Amino acid sequence: MKRIAVLTSGGDSPGMNAAVRAVVRKANFHGVEVMGIFHGYEGFIHGKMELLNLGSVGGIIQRGGTKLFSSRCPEFKQNEYQLQGLEKMKEAGVEALVVIGGDGSYRGAKALTEKGFPCVGVPGTIDNDIPGTEYTIGFDTAINTVIESIDKIRDTATSHENSFVVEVMGRNAGDIALWAGLAAGAESVIIPEEEYNLDEIIARMKQGEARGKKHSIIIVAEGAISANDLAKLLKEKAGITTRVSVLGHIQRGGSPTARDRVLASRLGAKAVEVLLEGKSGRAVGIKNHQIYDYDLDDVFNNKHKADVSLYTLSKELSI
């Protein structure tokens, strides 16, 4: 193998740059060239790419976002665009592709693999929702951003004796809410994986108040209910007034944590190893601290499971 390509696709996540750096440097170490494709699959279709070298990925390990830019590209589901992109790769002498992104991005990799073009998926999303890997690149930074924000919210919540409903991202997964809820000591956490009970949330707030708590913080995962809707329900049902804070895209930015940089470096390097071993249609992930590769189809044939034991623990500790 002489030349491969790398792209970042879907919602960006802190650590994507570190993964791109690892792909380029590991490949170069083995004498393989790497083309950086811009704007995800959109760039793949139109052949928007340039040769990356050791220097072009210098100074990016600490930067959030992605140097290669990212996009969501619905057209890539269509056969004609996949073929057009493959033609561009052929013209540029690109023999294989590393895709850094979420499960939507993996679908593109699967389609290309089925057309005989070797691909490897690297999990890059703050949502931590890719089956087969315990952690995705960007999750750790995102939860640290969330707890930093909640710590700040708690300061003003305490001063004004206000309760807050804080909405976090995660699409259909509750991982960000769960981890951040436990780490920030939220009074209640609502996630899509567990049915919530409004009466119980109200009772917990009242119980806290009775023992002198001046405020409560409720974290809702966007996939469960919106913060505004929950605030309305609390008002209607119990006359409780809350302030709402939707954290939004700040969760996707920022300098990656050490954990994300290390994970991205390990996974990016592993993706190259997998391609050099002549494998195709693989995903790389981490399980029990070990980096490994597995069948890309496993991502689609399995469902991500959030660690619901954290939910129970969070309830037990926030009484």
Ligand code: F6P
């Ligand atoms: O997948 C990452 C993510 O940030 C989700 O948590 C969120 O639901 C979605 O992307 C938001 O996407 P967009 O920026 O396209 O609105």
